[in-house]
Amino acid sequence: MFKLFTILGSANAFLAIALGAFGAHGLKNKLTQHYLDIYNTGVQYHMMHALGLILVGFLADKFSSQLVGWAGWIMFIGIILFSGSLYILSISGIGKLGAITPLGGVAFLVSWVLVIIAIAKS
Known part of the structure; x- marks a missing residue:
C-alpha cells in the first residue's frame, strides 16, 4: 500500500498544481470572483x-492496519467528490452540484478519523 498511496498522492498533488x-x-x-x-x-x-x-502511504508502510488502507481510499473518494464537484460547479455554474460537496467533506473527515484510530490501535 505504501507504493500505491504514495503514487496516488503524488499524482493528485501534480493534478492540484496543474488545476x-x-x-x-x-x-x-x-469566472466571477465568487466562482473563482x-x-x-x-x-x-x-x-x-x-x-x-502520501502520508497514508507512509503510515501503511509503518502500520499493518486495514484501517489505513480504508483511510486512503476514502480520502481519494473525498478528493473526487469534494474537489471534483467544486471544479465542475465553478466552471458550469450548476448549483445542484453543491449537494455533492458535503459528501466529499464527510469522506475527508472519516478518512482522518480512520487514521487516528489506526495509529491509536497500533
Missing part, C-alpha cells in the same frame, strides 16, 4: 488531501 495554475491563468478572466473562490477552495483541499494520501 491551480489553470485556474489562476486560464479562468481568471472567465469556489474553484480555489477545490484546489486547496485537493492539495491538502493529496499530501494526506
Whole structure:
C-alpha cells in the first residue's frame, strides 16, 4: 500500500498544481470572483488531501492496519467528490452540484478519523 498511496498522492498533488495554475491563468478572466473562490477552495483541499494520501502511504508502510488502507481510499473518494464537484460547479455554474460537496467533506473527515484510530490501535 505504501507504493500505491504514495503514487496516488503524488499524482493528485501534480493534478492540484496543474488545476491551480489553470485556474489562476486560464479562468481568471472567465469566472466571477465568487466562482473563482469556489474553484480555489477545490484546489486547496485537493492539495491538502493529496499530501494526506502520501502520508497514508507512509503510515501503511509503518502500520499493518486495514484501517489505513480504508483511510486512503476514502480520502481519494473525498478528493473526487469534494474537489471534483467544486471544479465542475465553478466552471458550469450548476448549483445542484453543491449537494455533492458535503459528501466529499464527510469522506475527508472519516478518512482522518480512520487514521487516528489506526495509529491509536497500533
